[in-house]
Amino acid sequence: MGTYKVTIEDVAALAGVGIATVSRAINNTDGISPKTKEKVLAAVEELGFIPNSFAQNLKFRQTKQIALAVPDIRNAFIPEIAYSVEQVAKHYGYRVVQINTLGNIRSELELLRDMKKLHVDGLIILPLAYPKTLKDLINKASLPISIINYGKTLDTDVKADIVSLSTPEGKLVMEHLISIGRTRIGYAGAPKEIIEERFFAYEDALDQIDRSLVYFGDDFSLQTGAKAADYFVNLTHMPDAIYAGNDMVAVGLLNRFKELGIRVPEDIAIVGVDNNLLCTITTPKISSVSIMGAEVAKVATELLLQRIEEQKKGLFERVQFEPRLIVRESSLSRTRSTHHIE
Amino acid sequence: MGTYKVTIEDVAALAGVGIATVSRAINNTDGISPKTKEKVLAAVEELGFIPNSFAQNLKFRQTKQIALAVPDIRNAFIPEIAYSVEQVAKHYGYRVVQINTLGNIRSELELLRDMKKLHVDGLIILPLAYPKTLKDLINKASLPISIINYGKTLDTDVKADIVSLSTPEGKLVMEHLISIGRTRIGYAGAPKEIIEERFFAYEDALDQIDRSLVYFGDDFSLQTGAKAADYFVNLTHMPDAIYAGNDMVAVGLLNRFKELGIRVPEDIAIVGVDNNLLCTITTPKISSVSIMGAEVAKVATELLLQRIEEQKKGLFERVQFEPRLIVRESSLSRTRSTHHIE
DNA sequence: AATAGTCGTGGAAACGTTTCCGAATTAATT
DNA sequence: AATTAATTCGGAAACGTTTCCACGACTATT
Numbered sequence: 001m002g003t004y005k006v007t008i009e010d011v012a013a014l015a016g017v018g019i020a021t022v023s024r025a026i027n028n029t030d031g032i033s034p035k036t037k038e039k040v041l042a043a044v045e046e047l048g049f050i051p052n053s054f055a056q057n058l059k060f061r062q063t064k065q066i067a068l069a070v071p072d073i074r075n076a077f078i079p080e081i082a083y084s085v086e087q088v089a090k091h092y093g094y095r096v097v098q099i100n101t102l103g104n105i106r107s108e109l110e111l112l113r114d115m116k117k118l119h120v121d122g123l124i125i126l127p128l129a130y131p132k133t134l135k136d137l138i139n140k141a142s143l144p145i146s147i148i149n150y151g152k153t154l155d156t157d158v159k160a161d162i163v164s165l166s167t168p169e170g171k172l173v174m175e176h177l178i179s180i181g182r183t184r185i186g187y188a189g190a191p192k193e194i195i196e197e198r199f200f201a202y203e204d205a206l207d208q209i210d211r212s213l214v215y216f217g218d219d220f221s222l223q224t225g226a227k228a229a230d231y232f233v234n235l236t237h238m239p240d241a242i243y244a245g246n247d248m249v250a251v252g253l254l255n256r257f258k259e260l261g262i263r264v265p266e267d268i269a270i271v272g273v274d275n276n277l278l279c280t281i282t283t284p285k286i287s288s289v290s291i292m293g294a295e296v297a298k299v300a301t302e303l304l305l306q307r308i309e310e311q312k313k314g315l316f317e318r319v320q321f322e323p324r325l326i327v328r329e330s331s332l333s334r335t336r337s338t339h340h341i342e
Numbered sequence: 343m344g345t346y347k348v349t350i351e352d353v354a355a356l357a358g359v360g361i362a363t364v365s366r367a368i369n370n371t372d373g374i375s376p377k378t379k380e381k382v383l384a385a386v387e388e389l390g391f392i393p394n395s396f397a398q399n400l401k402f403r404q405t406k407q408i409a410l411a412v413p414d415i416r417n418a419f420i421p422e423i424a425y426s427v428e429q430v431a432k433h434y435g436y437r438v439v440q441i442n443t444l445g446n447i448r449s450e451l452e453l454l455r456d457m458k459k460l461h462v463d464g465l466i467i468l469p470l471a472y473p474k475t476l477k478d479l480i481n482k483a484s485l486p487i488s489i490i491n492y493g494k495t496l497d498t499d500v501k502a503d504i505v506s507l508s509t510p511e512g513k514l515v516m517e518h519l520i521s522i523g524r525t526r527i528g529y530a531g532a533p534k535e536i537i538e539e540r541f542f543a544y545e546d547a548l549d550q551i552d553r554s555l556v557y558f559g560d561d562f563s564l565q566t567g568a569k570a571a572d573y574f575v576n577l578t579h580m581p582d583a584i585y586a587g588n589d590m591v592a593v594g595l596l597n598r599f600k601e602l603g604i605r606v607p608e609d610i611a612i613v614g615v616d617n618n619l620l621c622t623i624t625t626p627k628i629s630s631v632s633i634m635g636a637e638v639a640k641v642a643t644e645l646l647l648q649r650i651e652e653q654k655k656g657l658f659e660r661v662q663f664e665p666r667l668i669v670r671e672s673s674l675s676r677t678r679s680t681h682h683i684e
Numbered sequence: 685a686a687t688a689g690t691c692g693t694g695g696a697a698a699c700g701t702t703t704c705c706g707a708a709t710t711a712a713t714t
Numbered sequence: 715a716a717t718t719a720a721t722t723c724g725g726a727a728a729c730g731t732t733t734c735c736a737c738g739a740c741t742a743t744t
Contacts (some may be wrong), residue, residue, distance in 0.1 A: 007700060018724040023702055033722060053461045054399040055700035058729050063396075065439070073428070074421045083415050086442055095460070097407075098440040100428055112598050118437070119395045222623065251623045258625060281564065283600065283625055351731060360694040375692060397730035400699050434744055710721070
């Protein structure tokens with residue numbers, strides 16, 4: 001329709017008033033009589049006038065937009081986070097700009113460097129790695145930032161709100177595997193540079209580490225899980241349990257083991273991390289640690305938006321969530337393997 | 343940093359030139375001597391000046407932003423689409439605003455109504471349903487729109503580029519099931535209002551329909567699949583194959599059948615739609631139709647951005663993709679069930 | 685050496701709002 | 715009825731760009 005370029009002046013002309021009056025009418029500002037207000041609103045309706053938000057932004061120095069930077073929206077638990085962020089943002093009247101950093105550290109840095117250019121009111125970032133340069137950039141950035149933090153140890157003096165999991169997820173996994181009587185516990189996942197805490201939990205839980213029980217693949221994928229399974233099977237002394245760095249790896253392990261005729265959990269127990277939907281649809285179902293994606297994202301977004309709205313400087317929040325272990329069939333103890341949990 | 347409010351005037355002052363000259367320098371416009379250009383750029387660098395994009399937007403009537411409206415980012419194949427859209431957009435220098443319509447028709451309508459308020463340069467929409475009102479709104483909307491279309495028949499006179507799958511995905515499924523010798527084929531999925539073509543393909547492929555072999559659940563979820571399995575098992579005359587409306591339903595069916603001691607594919611074959619990752623990690627692996635999410639999204643985005651950049655009016659594209667059937671274990675023919683496919 | 689033509693530059697208008705401020709009208713107070 | 719106070723309204727500035735236009739300085743042509 002050609003009705004697009006309707007401006008406040010057109011409305012003013014039609015209503016026979018000044019533009020200031022129109023502005024007052026549509027913004028419910030004081031200082032306008034009910035009668036003229038009605039007249040103006042009628043004109044607005046007739047012309048289908050919608051305020052140009054650039055002009056408003058220019059005026060207010062606000063965009064009502066936040067950016068959400070994640071490694072890759074296609075990854076396991078990220079959609080849940082993206083969804084949660086958008087719901088909260090919508091509730092506050094904000095929009096969400098989506099950015100995939102591709103877990104590329106350079107890309108995360110560039111992102112922050114370009115932040116001003118983006119002209120968003122705030123940023124939620126889920127960093128894959130956490131180099132010092134990133135921290136410096138965050139501290140130098142002149143806009144509110146919330147960090148969703150999985151498995152990294154962050155410096156405490158970062159000028160951003162941080163929502164993270166307090167207990168390393170892996171700790172729960174290891175304690176559980178030990179509690180069901182497993183003694184040769186292996187690890188499979190991406191190299192420790194990626195999400196180091198997941199692997200550190202493994203090291204911490206054991207008195208001494210048998211390096212042959214640790215498999216580092218390229219990433220946290222099904223393929224990595226499958227390759228890990230092949231690796232473990234060829235050991236002269238196989239593990240009796242495996243802590244998988246995430247659920248994708250766990251599923252990859254499980255499927256390959258099944259193909260190779262190895263029973264889970266009888267021969268090997270498997271526990272993953274993320275509590276992905278996948279865990280409930282495999283046979284056996286896979287025990288996993290829920291990392292509370294929706295909740296974490298919700299709080300991170302709320303903190304960010306409150307900071308924006310209240311123009312809060314300093315006093316950065318540190319919120320901790322506790323991961324939850326959900327025990328399923330893949331890690332039932334042998335002695336009570338008939339006992340049904342979940 | 344307090345460097346935030348740096349404006350073009352500050353740069354001009356520092357460089358000792360006028361603001362017009364600064365503008366010319368940073369935009370590589372003609373009519374400026376190399377010497378002053380250098381001087382200006384030095385000032386830009388020193389002050390860390392970044393043009394205010396609102397002001398630019400206001401000037402250019404452009405946002406360099408597009409909106410992507412999907413039912414729910416958490417759903418099966420949507421993240422792949424979102425990812426693909428963002429990649430293409432980035433390549434063109436555009437940003438993507440993410441909107442979950444929640445498959446709520448009202449919400450999709452409101453979205454279009456609010457489109458002008460959003461002030462994006464274009465919209466990519468993946469509609470769940472396709473009521474006439476939506477078409478009217480699209481036609482009335484004054485901004486470029488690309489529709490990603492799965493399983494709906496759209497009026498040809500919609501004023502938008504449309505990228506869709508040509509053959510109803512379900513046709514492939516039905517032909518395949520018939521070709522492997524199944525005679526009592528059932529359907530399980532959401533009510534036909536949701537993605538009607540998927541069910542229509544079922545009707546079309548059969549000479550006569552046994553209503554008892556059709557199960558409509560609430561949605562396309564694991565639960566719907568499980569409930570459907572319960573339903574089919576209780577029939578006096580069970581089907582020997584099931585066309586599942588999507589992979590979630592297929593997985594739900596499979597798992598419940600396994601719990602009930604029914605063998606797949608020996609007793610019942612199952613084929614899903616979407617070619618979700620899930621299909622490869624179940625036992626048996628599930629045959630499915632790939633709906634080419636990444637490719638469809640890529641083309642839809644390219645069409646939109648080209649339309650925006652070239653200010654193209656009319657001449658709306660209709661791009662068709664062919665779905666691809668990927669045969670896995672869940673629908674091997676009984677007679678050659680030892681033959682390994684994928 | 686004088687004129688025409690380039691080139692480089694700055695001033696100012698324009699994009700569409702919001703809001704300050706002053707003017708004009710109306711209502712309230714004595 | 716006259717002054718004051720309150721209310722309603724319009725003009726204009728401001729937000730930070732880009733770009734049109736005009737002007738001056740310089741080079742090149744005769």
